[in-house]
Amino acid sequence: MDKDVVQRVIRSSSISSELRDPDIAAIANVVDVGEYKAGAVILQPGDDALRDCLLILAEGEAEARSKTGGVLGNLKSGIS
Numbered sequence: 001m002d003k004d005v006v007q008r009v010i011r012s013s014s015i016s017s018e019l020r021d022p023d024i025a026a027i028a029n030v031v032d033v034g035e036y037k038a039g040a041v042i043l044q045p046g047d048d049a050l051r052d053c054l055l056i057l058a059e060g061e062a063e064a065r066s067k068t069g070g071v072l073g074n075l076k077s078g079i080s
Contacts, residue, residue, distance in 0.1 A: 001033045005058075042062065043055075045067045062074070
């Protein structure tokens with residue numbers, strides 16, 4: 001995913017609504033972009049990565065599950 005796409009994804013997120021273009025560009029320079037196949041586990045409850053990360057779903061859908069396997073919610077990307 002190129003930097004322009006990353007910046008567009010960040011800009012479209014509701015949490016970045018008050019950021020200026022230079023701020024968005026700075027964030028885009030330090031993000032890690034991951035692509036996952038259908039059914040892949042991205043994070044599990046208790047993972048250390050959950051302590052200091054922010055996940056933005058750029059494309060597709062994801063399902064959030066509890067430790068016991070119950071569905072907490074379905075996430076969809078905000079890109080149209």
